[in-house]
Every structure is written in structure tokens, then in C-alpha cells.
Amino acid sequence: MFSIGDFAKYGRVSVRMLRHYDAIGVLRPAHVDQSSGYRYYAAEQLTRLNRLIALKDLGFSLQQAGVILDEEVSVEQLRGMLRLRRMELRTAVTETAARLARVEARLRSIETEGSMADDIVIKSLPPMRLATLTAVAESFEPHHIGPVVGPMFASLCELVSNPAGPGLARYEEGDDGTIVVHAGFPVTADVSGARMVDLPAVERAATVVHHGSMDDVLPTAQALARWIDAHGYRALELPRELSIDCPEDRGEWVTELQVPIEYVSVRA
Secondary structure, rough: EEHHHHHHHOOOHHHHHHHHHHHHHHOOEEEEOOOOOOEEHHHHHHHHHHHHHHHHOOOHHHHHHHHHOOOOOOOHHHHHHOOOOHHHHHHHHHHHHHHHHHHHHHHHHHOOOOOOHHHHHEEEEEEEEEEEEEEOOOOOOHHHHHHHHHHHHHHHHHHOOOOOOEEEEEEOOOOOOEEEEEEEEEEOOOOOOEEEEEEEEEEEEEEHHHHHHHHHHHHHHHHHHHHHHHHOEEEEEOOOOEEOOOOOOOHHOOEEEEEEEEEEEOOO
């Protein structure tokens, strides 16, 4: 038998926590001295303590953990529940990280408002023949676009052995609010398995070069949109994305945003 102090040390928990477990009935002492009230624990109770802590750390309430252990689930059943819970927690962590990245992107957009005007260039875009694949994204937010456009370019790399230039992503708004995504490589001959598209020349496009992952493109895209509006132009389509350089490190990517525009008026 261990005193409550020694049991707490071996179990790596506090005495206060053991008293709480006793009070709510999830881990009773093996013996309580009636005259002194001292609690004593058996060595085999470390097993229950370890399982309580594991279940608690995986998000179960102490009451839920107590019920699970009282039902005398097998080691394999417990292992299965813990694996499932671990998967749920990993998913939650991934989703939280993605939300944090989106918040940081919006914050960067706020912090960079009014900057980058000197980096924007108006130029014409040449006609090109593209081997393309098409899919639909839920929205134009980067975290919806990336998982759609990335696999399409991976598939195109298998179809197009010798592209005539860097990849180009184009976007159209669907009637239901979704985004139709076109991924393409310029080619000089037809490509089996891809749809051939002839893009006409664009007389005038506002362009800016974005450095870094496309998950962080929002500040660059919004700076370009503000510039277009401030200079009396109107965007004719959603920004195209020309992949100038795509090394393995996404933070080193170089992408040119291209927005075909037309002149509307001079703003006062």
C-alpha cells in the first residue's frame, strides 16, 4: 500500500487531484484508515490512474472516463477508442492551424493596405494554346483553391512532357457561388487526356508578382484590386496565376497575378 503522497508521486499527479478523483468516485483509495482518515492506494491502481489520465487528456470528461473503465473494456477496445480520439484531435489541430493561417492572411492584408503600388505593372498578354484540366472549388478562398488546383497541375505534369512555358491557373465564378478552376500548360501540340484551349491575347492587364506560398496570396491580390479601382480600371475576370517558379519549398514560390482590365474613368 502507498500513502496518498507516495501514490501521487508514482502516478505523477497531485495529491489534490487524487482527492478530487476520490470525491467524484472515479478512483477510490484501496483503504481509508478510519481513525486518521488517511487514504492508501494499491500498486495495481496505477493502471486505472494511467487510463483515467489518458482518457482525460484525449478529451473525455472524468465521469465519461470512469464509466468507460467501470465497464471493464478490454485493452484492445480501449486502444481503439484512444486511436479514434487521437485522430479526432489531430483533425481538430489541423483545422485550427488552417483557421489561424487564414486569420494571419487577413491580418497581413490589413497591415499592407496601401502598399505595393510601385510593384504593379500594366502590360499586354500574348495569345497561348493551353492543355488544361478543369475542376470546381467551393470558393475563391486560398484554402479552397489550393487542394483543387494543386492535384490538377500534378496530373498535367504527367500528361505534358515538354510544356512551352510556366503553368497558368484561371478562374470563373459559377452560378452557385462556386469557382470553376482551369489549370493549364502552354503547348505547341495537342495533348491526349487534356482539353485544348486557345486563349486570345489580352490588350491590357494589371500584373504583380507574388513571392511565397499561394496560401498567403490574399494581401497581394487585394493590393492589386485596390490599385485597379483607384486608377479607374475595371477587372474583366478573376486574377490569373502564372507560376514563374515553384520549388519544393512553397515559401520560395514566385507567381505573377494577371488581371485583364478595361479603362472606365478617372477617379476624382
